Amino acid sequence: MNTSLTVAARRAALRARAAPRLRCYATPATSAPTTPAPLTSTLPEDDDPQLGDYPRLPFVSKQTRPALGWEDPQFRRNYGEPLHEQEEVLSMWGPDVPVVPPPTALRWFSIAVLGFVSLGTLVSYARPQIPAVRREYPFGGLVSELGGLEENKARVENDTEADE
Structure with a gap:
């Protein structure tokens, strides 16, 4: 009985720690262009006095947005949509969003390098004598x-x- 509760608690904890799905805060374009509603953020207020009453937008790359359904499909945004303060980093032309998480990619790369090194070592020691x-x-x-x-x-x- 106690172990089933522990397993259920672990599963719930893993679900809670799982990365939340990225949400698009702008709506895709419809048949008639509309003025987007001002985005208000649920993010905590930072102490940047230069932003003033500008909306605090989430730090999410536009590369994660769906490809179709935008008024400006090249930049994946609607006209009149407020830009993030770091738009040059979060735009479609910013650094690519990694498909594989960096720790996983590093582990895979390390396994590949270790495989090549071990194969070379095996071949160098296994070659026959003259x-x-x-x-x-x-x-x-x-x-x-x-x-x-x-x-x-x-x-x-x-x-x-x-x-x-």
């Missing part, structure tokens, strides 16, 4: 025979292994 002995040259790697430069030095023969 089935033949590498060629070695006598007389100090044929330095004098190749022109005498250190850059021309080939692989040096190990005399200690040949003697044993």
